[in-house]
Amino acid sequence: MSDFAFLRFLTNGLLTxxxxxxxxxxxxxxxEVLHAQGMECDATIAKISESQLKEILEKVRQLRKKRKAQQADSTEILQQHYG
Structure with missing residues (x-):
């Protein structure tokens, strides 16, 4: 499903x-973001405005940043104990 959302991000020049x-x-x-917002089909993604699309991408970026930080913390802890 989110392949279509990714394509919309891409065609609107929103991705780094x-x-x-x-x-x-x-x-x-x-x-994950779409499911949390109750959007579960490509038809919904096709109909949302560019500003809504930007909001979704911003939430995706926040999640991505949070997960990268968690991974970095885990790596640092492992290095302290085993490095």
Whole structure:
């Protein structure tokens, strides 16, 4: 489903180079955001405005940033204990 959302992000020029290269993560997080908002079909994504699309992408970016920070923290803890 979120392949279509990713395509909308892409065609509207909303994605950074890094985000374009991390397609699978962006799709996975987009699915989480859309599910949390009760949007579960491509037809809904096709009809939302560009401003709503930007809001969704902003939430995806927040989740992505949070997960990267959590991964960095986990890596640091492992290095302290085993490095």
């Amino acid at each position: 180079e890094e985000e374009r290269n991390d397609k699978e993560t962006i799709i996975m997080l987009t699915e």
